[in-house]
Amino acid sequence: MDSESTRRFVVQIHDARRMHFDFRLEVDGVLKSWAVPRGPSDNPSDKRLAVPTEDHPLEYREFEGVIPRNEQGSGTVIVWDQGTYRPTSHDLAGAPVPFAESLETGHATFWLDGAKLHGEFALTRFHIDDEDGTRGPEAWLLIKANDRQAVHDRPGTPDPYHARSARTGRTLHQVAVAEREGAG
Template sequence: MSSEKDLTEYRGKRHFDRTDEPRGTGDATGGEPCFVVQIHDASTLHFDFRLEVDGVLKSWSVPKGPSADPHDKRLAMPTEDHPLEYREFEGVIAPGEYGAGTVIVWDQGTYRPLPGKRKRRTAGFGEDLENGHASFWLDGTKLHGGYALTRFRTGREPGDRESWLLVKENDTYASGHGTPDPARVRSVRSGRTLRQVAAETPGDGGSG
């Protein structure tokens, strides 16, 4: 279960009387932990990569999106924890609100942690992330196989932001294909493109 503290930053950035984003109850999904990849057409078009960990969605902004090519090292910038309900969010965040713009669910599924290459194991997946490296297996609609997140900048130095790399493992699901054009792909939940979601949302939709 997530605590109120886990979502304090998330809730503090949003006005829930003006956005349809979920406030979050912290209810666990049950079974295998979930992951979701959302495309967010905000001030910049990017992918949001989220893993269920300890009752919240640990989140990274991935400008170029996850790739199936092990040679692609995708920059991943951590953002605030999101509630588990956010995995279903699709729509338009109103102008003037934090993250204003259109969101679709590009991929979703479950994942399982993979054992690290080092002999000594840590207490759990959350601790692996705290230590700066975690490997996991994705079972999604579009993404499959092993991936790893590795922190290469802690953000502790003045002017630095914490930064990670998201990389595909070289397994049977690896390919030379990168990430499709985010403006053209369709949601795995509704089958709609970003443009269609923006056009079908009442009010002043579109990216901010």
């Protein structure tokens, strides 16, 4: 198992059928993943819907390019942010809770040290009930803690069309053009 201090995270912008951000945390040898339609925010007043997706292999942290049309998730991807994270979840007695366990129970807190995102965040699970009152699909909220790294005077999410990769400095458009021209 990976050490608590070397866990990695990545946030990719994915221009697929619908533009979204993929928020991925390294947990027990895979990238636990959520699609965040409006992107993570460093403003605590922004509560972002995070829809769980399938786990991805660790190598996917570095993926930047174009997924072909005939494949699932087709579209252009850039690495908007990357870095390390540190679990910060505790039980009622103040003892640390293993990160996978905090995700399993539906509330996980963690500290991000990324190129763009910094400070404490939380993922909290909820269910969207159907109109007839039956329990619907699982979803999560991704929320920035009100810490020193929080912003309050501006929107906390970048414009995905103008955002630049933390790995290469390229935009989605530049990655797509390079792929078409064979320069990957």
